[in-house]
Amino acid sequence: METSLVRLSLLAIFGIAMAYLEGVVVVYLRKALGMLDSESNKESVDKFPKRYLNIEMKREAATIIMLVAIAYLAGTTWPERGIFFLWTFAFWDLFYYVSLYILIKWPPSLKTIDILFLIPKPWIAPVWFPVCVSSVTIIGIIILYLSKIF
Numbered sequence: 001m002e003t004s005l006v007r008l009s010l011l012a013i014f015g016i017a018m019a020y021l022e023g024v025v026v027v028y029l030r031k032a033l034g035m036l037d038s039e040s041n042k043e044s045v046d047k048f049p050k051r052y053l054n055i056e057m058k059r060e061a062a063t064i065i066m067l068v069a070i071a072y073l074a075g076t077t078w079p080e081r082g083i084f085f086l087w088t089f090a091f092w093d094l095f096y097y098v099s100l101y102i103l104i105k106w107p108p109s110l111k112t113i114d115i116l117f118l119i120p121k122p123w124i125a126p127v128w129f130p131v132c133v134s135s136v137t138i139i140g141i142i143i144l145y146l147s148k149i150f
Contacts, residue, residue: 004145007074011084014070014111015091022063022092023099029056030104037104041114057118067092083141088138093130 033047068086075081100106110128117123
């Protein structure tokens with residue numbers, strides 16, 4: 001098996017595992033805040049005490065740092081590291097929603113409004129948007145790989 005294909009496969013597995021871990025954390029946060037499984041994440045920001053919102057923002061920053069670090073370690077050139085970051089990010093983002101759906105049947109629909117990130121301020125969009133962006137990213141990188149561009 002070619003080295004890039006092995007790395008892409010392992011990075012996808014890493015992204016999926018990280019997504020599941022983050023999904024579990026979100027389930028615990030929702031329960032700790034007394035949120036219903038069907039309640040929108042957008043509504044949860046209003047319930048978050050400022051101190052915990054700050055902690056959550058730092059957790060998000062740590063997630064990005066972890067994705068950057070794994071891409072840096074897996075890649076040998078800056079363009080390859082960038083591709084590996086986007087690849088891993090896309091799997092993490094896509095499977096975060098899959099994990100939440102498996103765990104608590106959330107989101108109930110792709111039209112459900114979510115808070116995608118809190119940094120630097122809340123990014124709010126329907127779930128279909130990050131799902132589409134992540135899917136297009138994965139497909140685009142597969143096309144690049146198959147075209148032997150990297």
